[in-house]
Amino acid sequence: MKTTINTALAATAATLAILAISPASAKDAIPQNQLVKNVVLVHGAFADGTGWRAVCDRLTQQGYRVTIVQNPLTSLEDDVAATKRALAQQDGPTILVGHSWDGTVITEAGVDPKVVGLLYVSALSPDAGETTAKQYEGFAPATEFVLNTGxxxxxxxxxxxxxxGFAHDVSDADATFMANSQVPINLAAFGTKLKNAAWRTKPSWAVIGKEDKAFDQAMLLRMARRINARVTRVSASHALFMTQPEVVADTIDTAAKAASK
Structure with missing residues (x-):
């Protein structure tokens, strides 16, 4: 069955009150003046961790220790658990990065005391008590981003x-490979409410693709403003984590340096 993402999520959406939270600040657990050299990259739906290769290469060349999460995309809980396992491997303060759906994941997992900054790459950012699906309410449907749901x-x-809908700025051959190798997501995850919202206590950055067809631009900007993110906009598709690695890596570097002060 074919449907836009707005229609597919309607069955799982739940309107919930926004809850305030106050998890422990990262600065309570991380020594002051410690350089931030760890980065954890979390892929979104319909992709896998290999899409971060160019970002990883740039960061590694700059001396960062990079860990890439391979999400199962089976539930919010499962993706958060995978991200927490990656965070457990870090030896110090960490910048946590999520693309698309995994903005939700880093929002939940980012309360980990090792996380000192969050980067949302054309990513969702619900509040505690909200569902991912709620973020779409009131915004135009992404008509070019079409899902087949089993x-x-x-x-x-x-x-x-x-x-x-996903990657108009890659070659035909690359787009075909990405389409053939995509990882499906359990849409029920979009109806799961969050327990935490790390952006309430952690500094946040956002890189937004101006040609992203998966989300209404107004929706991306509204989310970025709500979390008080430092925003960079770039001409790119939803696949900007692959097509704009220099911009993404530079923003991670900026976040790491800001968190090191």
């Missing part, structure tokens, strides 16, 4: 729409 609730981006 009876089991797992969704893929429609192959014939993949390049237009």
């Amino acid at each position: 009876e089991d609730g797992f969704a893929y981006v429609a192959r014939d729409k993949f390049k237009a």
